[in-house]
Amino acid sequence: MRIENQRIQEALPLLGVELRRGVSLAEMTSLGIGGTTDLLLIRRHEAIPELLMLLDAQKVPHKFLGGGSNLLVMDGELPFVALQLVKGEPEIALEGNIATVDAAADLGRTVTYCAKHNLGGMGGLIGVPGTVGGALRMNAGAYGTQIGSYVREVKVYRAAERKIEILRGEQISFEYRHTSFAPDDMMLAVKLELPSKPYPEILQGIRICNEKRRSSQPLGQKSAGCIFKNPPGGSAGRMIDELGLKGFSHGDARVSERHANFFVNTGRASAADMMALIADVRERVQQAYGVTLENEVVVWNG
Numbered sequence: 291m292r293i294e295n296q297r298i299q300e301a302l303p304l305l306g307v308e309l310r311r312g313v314s315l316a317e318m319t320s321l322g323i324g325g326t327t328d329l330l331l332i333r334r335h336e337a338i339p340e341l342l343m344l345l346d347a348q349k350v351p352h353k354f355l356g357g358g359s360n361l362l363v364m365d366g367e368l369p370f371v372a373l374q375l376v377k378g379e380p381e382i383a384l385e386g387n388i389a390t391v392d393a394a395a396d397l398g399r400t401v402t403y404c405a406k407h408n409l410g411g412m413g414g415l416i417g418v419p420g421t422v423g424g425a426l427r428m429n430a431g432a433y434g435t436q437i438g439s440y441v442r443e444v445k446v447y448r449a450a451e452r453k454i455e456i457l458r459g460e461q462i463s464f465e466y467r468h469t470s471f472a473p474d475d476m477m478l479a480v481k482l483e484l485p486s487k488p489y490p491e492i493l494q495g496i497r498i499c500n501e502k503r504r505s506s507q508p509l510g511q512k513s514a515g516c517i518f519k520n521p522p523g524g525s526a527g528r529m530i531d532e533l534g535l536k537g538f539s540h541g542d543a544r545v546s547e548r549h550a551n552f553f554v555n556t557g558r559a560s561a562a563d564m565m566a567l568i569a570d571v572r573e574r575v576q577q578a579y580g581v582t583l584e585n586e587v588v589v590w591n592g
């Protein structure tokens with residue numbers, strides 16, 4: 291979608307928002323899939339309420355883009371614009387055991403930075419791609435660690451109230467790959483309370499997780515991580531594997547040979563290919579196990 295509206299175009303520079311025309315979201319997502327749209331880069335959190343008021347008033351649909359690492363975007367000219375935060379300065383500020391982190395900061399870099407300052411807890415998240423805001427929104431987790439466990443406070447734009455609020459950790463519920471934030475809330479910054487631990491000890495844990503990940507996940511390939519959530523008490527990857535579906539494909543969208551819950555783009559997969567593969571695998575698992583797998587990947591299909 292292209293922003294043609296004069297009022298919006300005039301207001302953007304005043305709000306410190308940069309307009310990038312016709313950006314390919316395939317280039318901004320780890321799956322390498324997605325059509326084109328205008329991208330609005332936001333530099334000041336304080337500009338968000340006014341920006342969104344303006345977009346709504348002019349009936350311009352919009353979606354928030356984080357790191358694009360857990361996202362499947364439809365093909366072609368997209369019927370919405372994308373909004374993205376530009377990293378604030380400093381990205382991470384430490385005070386005692388509290389790390390104040392910008393939502394646009396890279397999650398892996400944040401884990402490493404905190405570790406170097408003898409703050410542990412989040413080592414398991416080291417190889418999870420994406421931003422801190424994205425991890426927070428869906429309570430990303432790996433190797434027994436979930437980011438939600440360390441959240442002391444979140445600065446968030448609450449779309450329903452049209453304002454920026456500070457929520458305390460206790461006001462937010464963090465469950466398996468799910469939080470109580472509304473889908474259109476926008477994470478802005480977070481205060482994490484992390485346990486003190488000597489750097490070498492944290493590093494040892496990080497190395498073990500990295501090794502496990504390297505041996506069990508297709509890290510060099512284009513993917514969005516796990517496609518499905520694990521059903522209660524089960525493993526989506528194991529079920530798909532047991533059905534002999536590794537290597538199964540629709541066009542260039544293929545079930546990874548290394549981990550069956552990772553679907554990779556082996557070349558020029560379209561969103562339609564990936565959606566067809568997801569639907570097909572879900573159907574086969576449903577037939578065989580009577581379990582309906584729920585998407586973990588976020589789908590932008592309109």
Ligand code: EPU
Binds near residue numbers: 433434517
């Ligand atoms: N398994 C198979 N075949 C496969 C894949 C897995 O038999 O192709 C078996 C494994 O042998 C193991 C079990 O399934 O016995 C679970 O596999 P794994 O340890 O790889 O964990 P997972 O449940 O598949 C979860 C998260 C990952 C996270 C890892 C490590 C979900 C949906 N996935 O995977 O997160 O990295 O644990 O903690 O919760 C993600 O969220 O995108 C993601 C990749």
